[in-house]
Amino acid sequence: MTTTPIIELRDIEKHFGPVIALNGVSFSVFPGEVHCLLGDNGAGKSTFIKTMSGVHQPTRGEILVEGRPTVLESPREAMRLGIATVYQDLAMIPLMSVTRNFWMGREPVKRFGPIKLIDFAHANRVTLEEMRKMGIQLRGPDQAVGTLSGGERQTVAIARAVHFGAKVLILDEPTSALGVRQTANVLATIARVRKQGIGVVFITHNVRHALAVGDRFTVLNRGQTLGTANKGEIDYEALQDMMAGGQELASLEEAVAEA
Amino acid sequence: MHDERLKPMSPLRKAMLRPELGAICGTFLVFVFFFLVARDTGMFSAEGVMNWGIVAAQFAIIAVGAGLLMIAGEFDLSVGSMIGFSGMVIAIVGVAWGYPIWLAILAAFALAMLIGAINGWIVVKTGLPSFIVTLASLFILRGLTIFLSISATRQTIVGGVRDAAEGDWLAPLFGGKVFGGLFVWLADIGVISTYTRGTRAGEPVVDGIPMMMVWAIGLIVFAHVLLTKTPFGNWIYASGGDAQAARYTGVPVKRVKVSMFVFTAFCATVFATCQVMEFGSAAADRGLLKEFEAIICVVIGGALLTGGYGTVIGAALGALIFGVVQQGLFFTGVESSLFRVFLGVILLLAVIMNTYTRRLITGER
Numbered sequence: 001m002t003t004t005p006i007i008e009l010r011d012i013e014k015h016f017g018p019v020i021a022l023n024g025v026s027f028s029v030f031p032g033e034v035h036c037l038l039g040d041n042g043a044g045k046s047t048f049i050k051t052m053s054g055v056h057q058p059t060r061g062e063i064l065v066e067g068r069p070t071v072l073e074s075p076r077e078a079m080r081l082g083i084a085t086v087y088q089d090l091a092m093i094p095l096m097s098v099t100r101n102f103w104m105g106r107e108p109v110k111r112f113g114p115i116k117l118i119d120f121a122h123a124n125r126v127t128l129e130e131m132r133k134m135g136i137q138l139r140g141p142d143q144a145v146g147t148l149s150g151g152e153r154q155t156v157a158i159a160r161a162v163h164f165g166a167k168v169l170i171l172d173e174p175t176s177a178l179g180v181r182q183t184a185n186v187l188a189t190i191a192r193v194r195k196q197g198i199g200v201v202f203i204t205h206n207v208r209h210a211l212a213v214g215d216r217f218t219v220l221n222r223g224q225t226l227g228t229a230n231k232g233e234i235d236y237e238a239l240q241d242m243m244a245g246g247q248e249l250a251s252l253e254e255a256v257a258e259a
Numbered sequence: 260m261h262d263e264r265l266k267p268m269s270p271l272r273k274a275m276l277r278p279e280l281g282a283i284c285g286t287f288l289v290f291v292f293f294f295l296v297a298r299d300t301g302m303f304s305a306e307g308v309m310n311w312g313i314v315a316a317q318f319a320i321i322a323v324g325a326g327l328l329m330i331a332g333e334f335d336l337s338v339g340s341m342i343g344f345s346g347m348v349i350a351i352v353g354v355a356w357g358y359p360i361w362l363a364i365l366a367a368f369a370l371a372m373l374i375g376a377i378n379g380w381i382v383v384k385t386g387l388p389s390f391i392v393t394l395a396s397l398f399i400l401r402g403l404t405i406f407l408s409i410s411a412t413r414q415t416i417v418g419g420v421r422d423a424a425e426g427d428w429l430a431p432l433f434g435g436k437v438f439g440g441l442f443v444w445l446a447d448i449g450v451i452s453t454y455t456r457g458t459r460a461g462e463p464v465v466d467g468i469p470m471m472m473v474w475a476i477g478l479i480v481f482a483h484v485l486l487t488k489t490p491f492g493n494w495i496y497a498s499g500g501d502a503q504a505a506r507y508t509g510v511p512v513k514r515v516k517v518s519m520f521v522f523t524a525f526c527a528t529v530f531a532t533c534q535v536m537e538f539g540s541a542a543a544d545r546g547l548l549k550e551f552e553a554i555i556c557v558v559i560g561g562a563l564l565t566g567g568y569g570t571v572i573g574a575a576l577g578a579l580i581f582g583v584v585q586q587g588l589f590f591t592g593v594e595s596s597l598f599r600v601f602l603g604v605i606l607l608l609a610v611i612m613n614t615y616t617r618r619l620i621t622g623e624r
Contacts, residue, residue: 076509087507093500095567095620096493104497105509107490117488146620 004067005030006168006199007052007083012061014047021047022058023223029168029199034190036202036210039220040243045203048220049170052201053085054078082167086157086174094146098138099127101145102160130159134189151182155189162193169193170201175209187213207239219243278561279573281612285559285605286576286583293587302590305451305465315582316475317530319575321549322556323478324526326574327486329557331519332499332566333382333389335375338527338553340400342546345371345531347404350417350541353424360420361429368528374400375524379517397550405543421539433474433529434536436467471533475578478526483571495519500567555602556581559609563617580605 005028014022022044029035039045050056052063054072063070065081072078075085092101103123109116124141131138134155136148145153154174161169171190175183190200190213204210210217218228219242226242293302301307321338328335345367353363378396382389408415424430446453446463454460486492497505498515506512527546535541556577562569581602588598 075507079509085507093497093504093567095500095563095617096496100493100496104493104505107493109490116490117484118490118493144620 003030005064006066008064008067009052009058010062010064012048012051012058012063014044014051014056015059021223022051024061025220025223025225027052027201027218027225027228029201031167031199032194032197033215034194034200034202034213035216035218036204036214037218037220038204038207038210038239038243040205042222043220043243044223045205045220046172049085049172049201049203052078053083053170082165083170084161084164084166084168085170086154086161086172088173088176092145092148092153092157094144096145097142098131098145098148098156099123099141101156102127102130102163106164126163130163131156134159134192135185149182151178151185154178154186158189158193162196162198166198168199168201170203172203173205174202175204175206183209205243207236207243210239211236278568278570278616279576280561281609282560282573282576282580285580289580289583289587293583293591297587297591300590302587305445305463307590309465309469311582311586313469313471313582314586315579316469316472317534318552318556318578318581319475320471320478320526320530320533321553322560322574322578323475323482323571324523325550325553326557326560326562326569326571327482327495328519328523329554329562329564330486330499330566330569331495331516332502333379333516333519334393334554335378335520335523336390336393336550337374337378337396337400338523339546339549339551340397340404341371341374341524341527342531342534342549343543344374344400344404345528346535346541346545347408347417347543349532349535350420351407351411354417354419355411360424360427364429364433364532367532368525371524371528371531372521375521376517378524379520382520383513383516393550401543408541408543415543416540417542418540420535420541424536430536431470433470433532436469437473439467442466469533469537471537474529474533475575478529479571479575486571491515496567498566552581555606558613559605561609561613561616563613564610565617568617568620 008026008028010026012022012025012027013020025044025048027035027037027048037045037048047056051058052072054075054077057071057073063072065072065083070081072081072083078085093104096104099120103118108119108122108126110119127141128138136152136155145156148156154171158169158171158174174186174190178186187209190202194200194213194215202210202214215231216228217231217234217239219226219239221243229239297303302311321342325335325338348367348370349360349363351363352358352366353360358366374396378389378393381387382392385392405415408417411417421434424434442451442463442465445451451463451465453463486495494505494510494512494515497508497510498512502512527549530549531541531546534545557569557574558564559577559580560569560573560575562573584601585598588595588601
């Protein structure tokens with residue numbers, strides 16, 4: 001990891017009126033790494049990813065994209081720079097076919113004089129091909145997304161982002177609503193994406209999922225980072241403790257015992 | 260990653276997933292039924308076909324607009340009032356104020372589409388349900404129509420449009436008939452009958468295809484291609500399916516929705532203009548309940564009330580069923596009030612079936 005990070009955020013602060021949601025968070029992603037952002041509910045994870053994907057502008061702090069200071073004015077601007085976000089429940093439209101979802105907003109067209117029609121032959125072929133690369137066998141490109149499992153939907157959304165040139169892929173809790181087997185599939189997809197040299201920001205509150213694919217780990221607690229650790233430098237217990245705000249997990253166990 | 264527990268889908272269940280399947284079956288049943296019951300009443304003669312064909316075309320024109328709008332996730336309850344309003348604008352501008360009819364027609368289209376855009380703009384700006392916003396426009400437009408017609412002409416029915424339209428270049432696009440020669444030829448070779456008495460003796464009983472039908476077919480083809488073949492069509496589905504998800508992938512949801520409100524207003528004005536040209540007059544109470552009839556056609560055609568799912572072909576078949584049954588009951592001499600009973604029943608059946616279809620697709624329980 002000698003290259004410059006694809007995206008680097010330095011001392012990000014974000015205030016909403018009197019509320020300080022983020023209080024000096026630093027974070028970076030290199031090409032071909034999975035950087036896990038861990039945190040309990042309310043830790044500021046979603047504010048942070050929204051800052052990274054251009055939804056919010058930071059109150060203070062600096063964002064560098066491939067080493068250059070950048071202002072991310074909108075999600076569209078972030079997307080143009082190769083920062084793609086896959087939101088947990090907003091990835092796909094269940095009633096539409098996989099192809100229609102895959103190309104939504106960026107449909108390939110064929111021209112017939114002044115009329116522009118979707119090039120379905122091309123769209124279907126590319127969709128099936130990209131799905132196959134991610135290990136999903138579709139019945140057909142016109143299969144409705146609603147008939148896919150939750151894990152497969154996440155995978156379609158990830159494949160879509162990768163196809164459209166994502167350099168950084170921000171995954172917002174991609175495994176939190178999934179069962180064991182589907183989680184394994186999504187984690188495998190993340191590993192595949194990393195192999196293509198894309199930087200992955202994997203947001204989760206499940207330490208086990210993070211440890212399974214992560215290269216680096218950053219824990220967010222009450223709007224602050226408690227440091228970043230490399231793979232192998234930290235274990236399950238330590239991460240879990242940091243997420244709970246440094247409190248001993250034992251105190252949790254006590255609370256359970258008392259109940 | 261294929262889930263081996265996913266049951267293979269039977270071809271029947273797969274066919275159920277086509278939105279317009281119910282409408283195709285319905286159309287088939289309706290035709291078989293009336294063919295058996297009303298064959299001897301002249302319902303399937305050239306004249307009879309023209310009779311229910313024109314009614315179906317009327318429904319189709321407004322159903323196409325309502326259909327695209329519903330797929331984009333919104334309703335327009337002001338369609339009926341818009342029909343009354345547009346017709347009255349033509350009569351006031353063209354007859355009461357004495358401007359050329361082409362100018363009156365263009366004014367009606369411009370005003371109606373502007374009001375459609377305002378409806379849409381309010382809906383996307385406020386985030387209120389379009390049901391409420393357009394319910395308000397239903398009353399506002401109807402009241403304005405009556406007010407304008409009384410203050411301009413002291414009456415609620417304004418005639419004289421036919422005289423005013425004499426020799427106009429634009430009016431025949433809405434009031435005329437096409438393929439007259441073909442029908443004369445068909446009468447000559449005996450395929451269709453001719454009048455035997457009266458001033459029109461020797462002329463074919465059907466003397467052309469009314470522009471209402473041409474518009475209906477044109478709008479169906481246009482909307483079908485737009486919806487299924489173009490990027491904009493994909494955005495219509497996406498906006499209705501999940502506006503937030505669509506926005507995140509860069510679909511201009513607001514623009515899509517507003518333009519569908521404008522298109523619905525356009526369809527209502529086509530209807531109004533054809534009707535005014537046919538009757539030679541405008542009346543302030545025209546188009547009453549048309550918004551609901553349009554929505555019923557669309558729902559019979561398999562579209563979901565919640566948006567994101569449906570077809571133009573389905574809506575057109577819904578209009579056809581509507582037209583055939585309404586006029587079929589007339590041909591068979593059944594009490595016409597029963598038509599409303601039929602409507603209610605078929606609407607209920609269609610909605611239940613559509614909900615089932617939705618569950619099949621999304622796997623909800």
